[in-house]
Amino acid sequence: MTASISGWQRTKLWAYEHMVIGSLETTMRLAGRWSKERAERHDVTITRNIPYREGGGWDHQLDIYQPAGDGPHPVAVYIHGGGFQFFDRNTHWMMAGALARAGFLTFNISYRCAPQHPYPAAAEDAAAACVWVQQNAAQYGGDASRPVWAGESAGANLVLALTIASCYERPEPWAQTVWATNPNPAVILPACGYLEITRPERHQAERTIPGWMQGRIYRVSDVYLFDYAAPSPEHAMASPLTLLETAGPPDRPLPACLAVVGEDDPVQGDTLRLPAALQRLGAVAESKVYEGHHAFHALWWKEAAQQAWADQLVFIEEHRTA
Secondary structure, X not given: OHHHOOHHHHHHHHHHHHHHHHHHHHHHHHHHHHOOOOHHXXXXXXXXXXXOOOOOOHHHEEEEEEEOOXXXXXXXXXXXXXXXXXXXXXXXXXXXXXXXXXXXXXXXXXXXXXXXXXXXXXXXXXXXXXXXXXXXHHHHOEEEEEEEEEEXXXXXXXXXHHHHHHHOOOOOHHHHHHHHHOOOOOEEEEEOOOOOOOOOOHHHHHOOOOHHHHHXXXXXXXXXXXXXXXXXXXXXXXOHHHHHHHOOOOOOOOOEEEEEEEOOOOOHHHHHHHHHHHHOOOOOEEEEEEOOOOOHHHOOOOHHHHHHHXXXXXXXXXXXXX
């Protein structure tokens, strides 16, 4: 698909995308400061800019959303989306706040983004953050024995990759650090996920997608894994859904999974494939479809988003201590 448009057209498309995304990022950050839904207005205390890797630059920091009341609180980690290219923890305040308001000590992380930092940089950072949470949650009043891992879009991909690293003994160095920590996730919430980096053309086969949107989908694969069209075994964890669909029995039990998605999401197919892949391996897994587009549940004022969050919290309650 990307070969069918000229380099100049591609450049204009990407420049326009960055302009639009930049405006959206600004809006999301401002909403985090002024919205009545901001976590601080609901008895949640936020500790910002905590380094989870040595050196602790902006991409290697997290924010901690601490609910009111005495701990220890159950622990959740939120991993933002953005096509592996955009956004950070400050744009995804609502997601972290929703979990904290439900009583979870929530760690909202940033990570290095493509194209400056292609795979496996984001996976390495997400792994480091989750290991840090396991080792440090207690000092912030958290019980990390059965964490919840959540994320949307690219963040859902990273959640699923971390899940594999926690349940299968893998060769990737970053996956080995997760395996050694044995985080034992209880529930994962990979929403609206882009879960297979290879074969971006599959989405056009699943449904009719406008050309500009198909170009954006290809762009995600292009920047995250430069040789996505000819993947090697070393890159298997960039497409965690494909890996699960062919994997043998896990070395440790897989967590329960609820994957929500919008009915108009152009990459909906990945979410709908996920439950079967996990059920085949003995996990409790389901997907739910709601009115809306990609990352619909970020629009907290809409009924579909509110229902999706309510359903996710009920699912956590049912399965976290099972």
